[in-house]
Amino acid sequence: MLRVVYFASVREALGCDGEDHLVPETVSTIGDFIDHLCDIAPCYHSAFADRSKLRFALDAHMAKADAVLGDAAELAVFPPVTGG
Amino acid sequence: MIRGEILEAPFDLAREVGAIALAGVGAVASFSGYVRGDGGIIAIELEHYPAMTARVLTTLAEQASNRWSLSACTILHRIGRLVVGEPIVLVAVASPHRAEALEACSYLIDRLKTDAPFWKKEIGSDGRSDWVAAKLSDLDRSANWDEM
Numbered sequence: 001m002l003r004v005v006y007f008a009s010v011r012e013a014l015g016c017d018g019e020d021h022l023v024p025e026t027v028s029t030i031g032d033f034i035d036h037l038c039d040i041a042p043c044y045h046s047a048f049a050d051r052s053k054l055r056f057a058l059d060a061h062m063a064k065a066d067a068v069l070g071d072a073a074e075l076a077v078f079p080p081v082t083g084g
Numbered sequence: 085m086i087r088g089e090i091l092e093a094p095f096d097l098a099r100e101v102g103a104i105a106l107a108g109v110g111a112v113a114s115f116s117g118y119v120r121g122d123g124g125i126i127a128i129e130l131e132h133y134p135a136m137t138a139r140v141l142t143t144l145a146e147q148a149s150n151r152w153s154l155s156a157c158t159i160l161h162r163i164g165r166l167v168v169g170e171p172i173v174l175v176a177v178a179s180p181h182r183a184e185a186l187e188a189c190s191y192l193i194d195r196l197k198t199d200a201p202f203w204k205k206e207i208g209s210d211g212r213s214d215w216v217a218a219k220l221s222d223l224d225r226s227a228n229w230d231e232m
Contacts, residue, residue: 008131008203009215057201060136076133076201080218083130083161083202084117084173084193 002033002069007078010054013047023069030056030075031065053079085156086149088141090132094171095160104156104178113185114176115193121168124208128216130163130172133201137161140200148177148192152184159192161202191229198226 005018027033034054037044048054056063057076069075085104097116105112119128145157156178166172175192179185204216 005133007133007201008205057133057136060133060139062199074135076136078133078201079203079215081198081201082204082216082218083132083200084197 002072003074005074005076007076009079010047010077014043027069029066029068030058030063033069033075034065034077048077055080086142086145087158087160088138088145089160090134090137090141091160091162092164094162095174097171097174100158100160100174101176104158104176106156106178109155109178110180111182111185112176112178113182113189114174115189116171116175117173117193119166119168119170119172123206124210125168125206126209127165127167127207128172129165129205129207129213130161131203131205132161132163136201141196144192144195144199147195148188151191152177152179152188154179154184154188157188157192159196161196161200163202165207194222194225194229197222 001020002023003018004021006014011017023033024036027036034048038048055078056065058067058072059074101112101114141159141161145159148154149157154177158176160174162172175189177185177188179188205213206216207213
């Protein structure tokens with residue numbers, strides 16, 4: 001089971017701040033998992049429409065879309081950061 | 085002395101800078117950012133990723149301390165709703181000489197803007213609210229430190 005958490009505009013687009021998902025065996029990377037979510041429900045398709053505006057963290061460390069999920073417990077999906 | 089903290093309440097700039105300006109230190113440099121009131125903005129809301137932010141701030145402070153031999157480094161960042169004029173962020177560093185202090189301070193705010201998981205939403209006087217878009221110029225400034 002993978003905990004998936006959302007922040008800022010991604011959280012608002014999905015109307016939820018986190019959920020648990022089973023990861024299919026065919027899914028290896030973050031990008032694969034995002035593709036998988038887009039396949040299972042239209043809400044992900046629209047929230048993740050512009051992949052260039054998505055950033056990720058695996059177990060609270062920044063990660064690229066081609067990073068392997070491995071045994072990570074938490075995936076975070078969010079827009080580019082704007083602090084400071 | 086390294087301190088990276090997330091705060092809901094405002095910070096006291098003079099007290100924070102004073103706390104690292106210990107006897108014998110040669111130079112202290114600081115940067116503080118405040119909520120800007122342009123374009124009809126009355127407030128901002130700052131969201132963050134709690135499991136990640138404090139660690140990123142501490143890691144940035146450690147990196148700067150190693151690169152410039154700092155004797156102290158403080159990074160404070162607010163979250164929640166802040167009105168125009170309130171302080172958002174403070175970076176303060178102490179080192180023996182001014183060049184190191186100024187460079188480290190600049191490095192820290194540049195890197196914080198691209199590496200720390202905070203998101204700003206601007207609230208307008210007409211009730212509208214919009215997520216702030218990340219700036220390419222911020223990415224360029226942050227990346228430049230890799231080449232120096």
